[in-house]
Amino acid sequence: DIVMTQSPDSLALSLGERATINCKSSQSVLSSSNNQNYLSWYQHKPGQPPKLLIYWASARESGVPDRFSGSGSGTEFTLTISSLQAEDVAVYYCQQYYAIPWTFGQGTKVEIK
Amino acid sequence: EVHLVESGGGLVQPGGSLRLSCAASGFPFSSYWMTWVRQAPGKGLEWVANIKLDGTEIYYVDSVKGRFTISRNNAETSLYLHMNSLRADDTAVYYCARDRPGASLDYWGQGTLVTVSS
Numbered sequence: 001d002i003v004m005t006q007s008p009d010s011l012a013l014s015l016g017e018r019a020t021i022n023c024k025s026s027q028s029v030l031s032s033s034n035n036q037n038y039l040s041w042y043q044h045k046p047g048q049p050p051k052l053l054i055y056w057a058s059a060r061e062s063g064v065p066d067r068f069s070g071s072g073s074g075t076e077f078t079l080t081i082s083s084l085q086a087e088d089v090a091v092y093y094c095q096q097y098y099a100i101p102w103t104f105g106q107g108t109k110v111e112i113k
Numbered sequence: 114e115v116h117l118v119e120s121g122g123g124l125v126q127p128g129g130s131l132r133l134s135c136a137a138s139g140f141p142f143s144s145y146w147m148t149w150v151r152q153a154p155g156k157g158l159e160w161v162a163n164i165k166l167d168g169t170e171i172y173y174v175d176s177v178k179g180r181f182t183i184s185r186n187n188a189e190t191s192l193y194l195h196m197n198s199l200r201a202d203d204t205a206v207y208y209c210a211r212d213r214p215g216a217s218l219d220y221w222g223q224g225t226l227v228t229v230s231s
Contacts, residue, residue, distance in 0.1 A: 036215070038217075040218070042218075044158070049208055049210075049221035049222060049223055049224060050158065050208070051221075052218060052219050055216040056215060059216075091157075093158055095217060095218075097217040100172045101172070101173075101174045102160040102217075103160065104157055104159065104160065105157070
């Protein structure tokens with residue numbers, strides 16, 4: 001199984017600050033057939049279902065604010081929130097869909113300082 | 114608008130069975146793979162199983178193989194998860210989600226809580 005490891009486990013930042021969440025996979029999730037990374041990011045708020053933010057490592061889902069961006073390739077990925085807003089308080093998960101079983105990172109909790 | 118509504122959760126004793134349902138609407142159900150994901154209390158997300166458009170390909174996480182069965186009824190636009198031999202560590206909120214090709218899980222239901230306890 002591909003193990004997904006996120007860092008940090010939690011972070012607390014002031015409004016307007018940049019948030020950076022890292023995700024590392026135990027093996028590459030880059031497909032040689034289409035040169036795409038099978039890596040997505042989700043935002044999960046209490047009492048709500050997870051929401052897809054980013055797919056293919058860097059493609060922003062429709063309707064997602066442009067302060068959210070994804071980067072990276074192969075085994076190392078980053079989700080960046082360029083200017084943290086109050087509504088961004090949530091747990092963020094990376095997920096690989098390159099190989100079965102699909103696996104998620106353990107989650108990163110983002111709070112306002 | 115895409116809607117996914119889970120039902121069937123509840124309290125069940127260890128060793129018992131439960132069937133979860135997910136009613137889908139607002140999209141061509143038979144054109145999408147569908148997935149179940151769960152979240153145990155205080156834990157992260159765990160992919161459980163998925164099923165191809167016509168049900169001819171099915172995959173499970175190892176921890177539920179032989180106990181859970183995913184199925185679908187395209188005529189009724191419904192997804193199911195039959196859970197047998199339930200254990201305390203199956204306690205979780207179970208979400209159904211739509212699998213958009215290349216994008217992973219783009220729509221999720223609100224989830225249904227399964228509690229396995231005596």
